[in-house]
Amino acid sequence: MTPSASAARRRNRSRSRRQAPPLSDLDQRILSLLSHHRVLTQNQLAAIEPQTPERTLRYRCARLARRGLLGRTRPYRERGSAPHHLWPTRKGEAIACGGPPPRGGERQEPNPLFLAHAAGLSEIYVALETTLPAGVELARFEREAEAREPFSTWMKHEQRAIAPDVFIEIADGDGGPLLAFIELDMGTMSHRRLKQKAAGYAEYAKADAWRERHDFCPALLFVTTTEKRARAFLAAMEKELGRDALLLTCASDLARRLGGIATEERWLLGTEGEDAVDLLGALREARRPWDEERERIATERQEDDAERERLRSDPAALRSHLRSWRRREWSVDGLGEGVARPLEITLEGDGPLAEAEHRALLALGAIFADPLHFRLAEREPTVRECRAFADLADHCRAAQLRKVADLALRFGEGPELREARRQIEASELLSASDAHWLEQKAADEERSRAEQARLADAYFAWREEEARRLFKAKGFAARLRSDPGDFLDEIDRRSLRLCRSCEEIAYPDPKRARYERARQDIAFRCHFCGGGALAELDDEGGAH
DNA sequence: TCCTGCATGGGGATCAAGTT
DNA sequence: AACTTGATCCCCATGCAGGA
Structure with a gap:
């Protein structure tokens, strides 16, 4: 370079010192990195800013240092020479943070221990980043x-x-x-x-x-x-x-x-x-x-999901699950009595599921938001699901009627079975427990009916006797106009009664009447229900 | 004016040869 | 054996020159 060119450069430099050029984006970035990391070595800066050539960074840092925006030093080092350690001056930090220009003096050159520690932390940052x-x-x-x-x-x-x-x-x-x-x-x-x-x-x-x-x-x-x-x-x-x-x-x-x-x-x-x-x-x-x-929770959730899926798709599994839950809470009531009762009956069952039960449990599974914890979805059942529940009700009704018919065949038809049939036919299913006890009741009624038959036989024998006695007690002329059979109805009306609740005929029970000091020739108690609310026979009513 | 490759140089450690 | 000195290496900064 000629002496005149060198002089021109010096002149330019002194001019630029008087009127510093505005900071470029790179300058801003360097200051911001320094104010964030407190201390960076020239190499660390180069590692954080890999897109900028190292030479450029050195050039910029030197210029920022000349302008008093960053401080730098090369601390002692065991081998070779240490790179520049850079830190932001208060002026430089104010620019990086957008704060007001600082008042008072500039900060001292940091002590070597602090410098080494701070540069070490920056080194950790660089290592983790790269x-x-x-x-x-x-x-x-x-x-x-x-x-x-x-x-x-x-x-x-x-x-x-x-x-x-x-x-x-x-x-x-x-x-x-x-x-x-x-x-x-x-x-x-x-x-x-x-x-x-x-x-x-x-x-x-x-x-x-x-x-x-x-x-x-x-x-x-x-x-x-x-x-x-x-x-x-x-x-x-x-x-x-x-x-x-x-x-x-x-x-x-x-x-x-x-x-x-x-x-x-x-x-x-x-x-x-x-x-x-x-x-x-x-x-x-x-x-x-x-x-x-986290693993445990995920596994648990997966198992729960699998169990929910199983309950939704396997009606027999849903049945036994709901049966175990039912004693605590039975919120299917929300679906209405017409759905709850057939379901309750279905849950009581043990054997293989009937087609209608199968479909109704599938529908129920679909309505559950969470069958595992017995939470129903907040929606109305679809038409299809309502159909499944209605079919289940029909199925239960038919099954209960079959059971009543079967019991009537085995034990004879008594008032309980009659009442049960009437209730079922009026579309009111028997509760599961009522249905369960029905067989017991039918057997009891069989015994009552045997008792009734025994009393009836005794009554008919006595009635013949009594009719003949009444006949003989009439005068001759009257006897010519009648026979003992004409007194039977009268005797029936006097002695027989109709149970208001069972609608069964009550026969006189002389043995029991003696014990209870009642009239021996008039019925006073129903053999089926043991009730005393008896009505007299009307004109048409008569013994068999 | 800014950026960048290259040559150069500085601070310090290490090592071997020379000197006391 | 202890000390000195020069060569060499390491690690990095800086100056220069040329290109954008």
């Missing part, structure tokens, strides 16, 4: 105030807070989130400070404080410089917490090579000689209780 396997990515990376979690302790309800260096959430493909608190120790933390940290996290876990913000307790990742320190922290944590706690503490010695934080299998999960695992392995281990719980 080295996680495909399908797994960093979803949250929160620092300082954002990561702080206040809570009150378990026993004494004192206000405490954990303040991890970083809180991270990693989206683990379909497996859900992985959560962790990170504590970074660059080898500078005193033994006492380590113990304090462990105690704080133990309190947090014991108080179950994580339930406020997280589905499960995030892992505690302790990154330090040596395996010895890592094991010491694990031991301190175990002492504070006990082994059965939900907070999984993992420690590694990766603080000097943070780039390997996500890839190296250096994470220890316990103080005993267990193998070290990689970061995802450790985080998944922390999530395991939650995974198992």
Whole structure:
């Protein structure tokens, strides 16, 4: 370059210093990254901004530093030279955050320990952003105030807070989130400070404080410089917490090579000689209780769904299920008496289902929103379903009539069977229990009828006798005009009675009448129901 | 004016040969 | 044996020149 060209360049530069060009998008982005991460090395910035050439980033950073928007230094380093460590000046931060220009002086150059720690946290961020396997990515990376979690302790309800260096959430493909608190120790933390940290996290876990913000307790990742320190922290944590706690503490010695934080299998999960695992392995281990719980719930739901499906499609299964439930609640009443009673009768049955029962139970299954917990859907039955229920009612009616006919054949037809038949024919089905007792009642009536027949036989013999006695007691002329048979009706009307409820004829029972001091020649009790509400016979009514 | 590849150089560690 | 010195390596920044 000629001396005159060089002079021109210097002139240009001095002009641009007087009137700085507006900040480009890239400048803004750099400032915003710096104000978010506090400290970034030139390399970290390049890793976060892979779309911009490194050379360009260096150029921009140098320019921003000249304008006083960021500070930079190259701290001491054991090997080679350290890259620039960049931090936002107060002026630069005001621009990044859109706040008012700062008053007062600029901040001091950060002390080397802080610088190393802050750059280390940024290094963790870069490692998580760039080295996680495909399908797994960093979803949250929160620092300082954002990561702080206040809570009150378990026993004494004192206000405490954990303040991890970083809180991270990693989206683990379909497996859900992985959560962790990170504590970074660059080898500078005193033994006492380590113990304090462990105690704080133990309190947090014991108080179950994580339930406020997280589905499960995030892992505690302790990154330090040596395996010895890592094991010491694990031991301190175990002492504070006990082994059965939900907070999984993992420690590694990766603080000097943070780039390997996500890839190296250096994470220890316990103080005993267990193998070290990689970061995802450790985080998944922390999530395991939650995974198992979710798995259990899913299995349960699947089984319930299968059972619901079975109940909907298998009427016999639905029948036995409803039978076990029925004693507690029978809300099918909501479908009306005309549906509830036939269903109740169907549920009582044990044998194979009839076609009508089969179809009605299928319809009932379809109406249930949840047959397992006996919840009906909030809808009216369809026409088809109503048809199935009506068919079931017809089926039950026919079955009950058949049963009555059968009992009448076996035991003879008494008042109970008559009444039952009348009720069924009037479209009122017998309840399941009434139908159940009907056979017993028919058998009882058979005995009553035998008693009635015995009394009737005795009565007819006595009546012949009595008719002849009355005949003889008439005068000769009267005897010429009649015969003993003419007195039978009169005797019947005097002695026989009709039971008002059974509509059966009651015959006199001399033995019982003697015992009860009643007239021996007049019926006073029904043999079937034992009732005394008897009516006299009208003119047409007579004994057989 | 901005961006970028290339050459160069700086700060520091390491190592081997030379010196005391 | 202890110290010094020069070569070399590592890691990174910076200056220059040319292109967009």
